[in-house]
Amino acid sequence: MTATYEPISTTTLANSTTSQVIFNSFPSTYTDLVIVFKGGASAGTTEFQAQFNSDTGSNYSRTRLTGDGSTAASSRDSGVTFMRFTGVGYLPNSDLNNVTIINIFNYSNATTYKTVLSRLNTPTQETNLMCNLWRSTAAITSIRLFVSANNFYTGSTFTLYGIKAE
Amino acid sequence: MSRGARTRPSTLVGAWVGNGLVTNLGDFESIATTTVGAGGQATITFSSIPSTFKHLQIRAIGRTDRASTLDGFRIQFNNITTTAQYRSHFLGGNGSTTFSGDELNTAGVVNQRFSGATSTASMFGASVIDILDYTDTNKNKTVRCLGGTDQNGSGELYLTSGVWMNTAAIDEIDIVPNIGTNFVQYSQFALYGIKG
Numbered sequence: 001m002t003a004t005y006e007p008i009s010t011t012t013l014a015n016s017t018t019s020q021v022i023f024n025s026f027p028s029t030y031t032d033l034v035i036v037f038k039g040g041a042s043a044g045t046t047e048f049q050a051q052f053n054s055d056t057g058s059n060y061s062r063t064r065l066t067g068d069g070s071t072a073a074s075s076r077d078s079g080v081t082f083m084r085f086t087g088v089g090y091l092p093n094s095d096l097n098n099v100t101i102i103n104i105f106n107y108s109n110a111t112t113y114k115t116v117l118s119r120l121n122t123p124t125q126e127t128n129l130m131c132n133l134w135r136s137t138a139a140i141t142s143i144r145l146f147v148s149a150n151n152f153y154t155g156s157t158f159t160l161y162g163i164k165a166e
Numbered sequence: 167m168s169r170g171a172r173t174r175p176s177t178l179v180g181a182w183v184g185n186g187l188v189t190n191l192g193d194f195e196s197i198a199t200t201t202v203g204a205g206g207q208a209t210i211t212f213s214s215i216p217s218t219f220k221h222l223q224i225r226a227i228g229r230t231d232r233a234s235t236l237d238g239f240r241i242q243f244n245n246i247t248t249t250a251q252y253r254s255h256f257l258g259g260n261g262s263t264t265f266s267g268d269e270l271n272t273a274g275v276v277n278q279r280f281s282g283a284t285s286t287a288s289m290f291g292a293s294v295i296d297i298l299d300y301t302d303t304n305k306n307k308t309v310r311c312l313g314g315t316d317q318n319g320s321g322e323l324y325l326t327s328g329v330w331m332n333t334a335a336i337d338e339i340d341i342v343p344n345i346g347t348n349f350v351q352y353s354q355f356a357l358y359g360i361k362g
Contacts, residue, residue, distance in 0.1 A: 004194060004195055004196040004358065005194035005358075010326050019355065031199070031225075031354075031356060032225055034358075036279045052236050061316050061317075061319070061321075062316055063259065063260070063261045063314060063316045063321045063322065063323045064259065064261075064323070065257070065258065065259030065264065065325070066259075066325045072257070072259075072264040073259075073264060074258075074259025074260060074261055074262060074263060074264050074323070075259075075261060075262070075263070076261030076316075076319075076321075078318045079318065079319075097299040099306045101294070103225075103228045103294055105225065105226075105290075105291075105292045105353060106227050109352070111288070112289075112352055113225065113288045113289050113290065115227060115290060115291065115292040115314075115315065115316070116292075117292050117293075117294065117313070117314060119310055119312065129259075129312065129323055129325060130312075130318045130323070131292075131314035131321065131323045132316060133289070133315075133316040133317070133318060133321075135288075135318060137288055163194075163198040163225070163358075164194040164196055165196050165225075165354075165356035165358075166197070166198065166199055
């Protein structure tokens, strides 16, 4: 048995002028990918979103389970053009106390659609579970993480890990 | 656009694994993996599990032959199927409502959700399952799971906790469909060990 959980790439934003972070050229030799995001938005009301392989078609869908301190709720979006890890407007701005862990399963196989499970923790607003689906059997070779409006906040950190299975 | 550099943040001392934190990347090891072939497979068995780890994690994608869009799966330990020894609780959402409940008198810890036979081809559910203190003979064994399947207009998402009311060290794990008979081709179960 060998160590199988490895960091691939990390980006820490030095300012609040970046609206997207792209991971590409990562190896296809892992079984799963995990992205850890700790950060927030620069301003306004925005969401934390993603696309694979530059696909901007209506090939994504998602189911959400969330609690905001008073109400538990579930919602769904189908036939949409991106994945989302927050509720609408739920990425706090000027705030780095938000952690999102994104599990991307079997990203390099060419036989199944890709399921993504994530857990978002925004201590000031909500805790959020999300199941995103990308309806493509293509191997994932790039991941675009972006905000729906404005930019990511200074100091936001994005780390991509690979997990191998023997 | 900012592309990732091959550096690690100074504030990150470990790696997030499912819902938890591993303190050293070298402490997370692959033990065994099963990928279901053509014809399906009724039981996924991990046996002779080393006792040298603190916790176990299973990462899976799955689909069963149940005649439905949804199924789940049960985890049994040490080949024991005595229903009185297992209990699970869940919090779930189906895109419009939330629900919570428990699973009594089931042969194994019940986890949700995988896709079933009538969901669109190529749609698989996914789960991350943590099995805590699996060798501690002073404790019953606790399992937690984040799992779900989205099917572009349907699907469910679950948080599950379960207990095996037995203090024996776990050396075998069997995974079976909750309602269906077989896991179908391309379902995959990967077992990892996490050192303490």
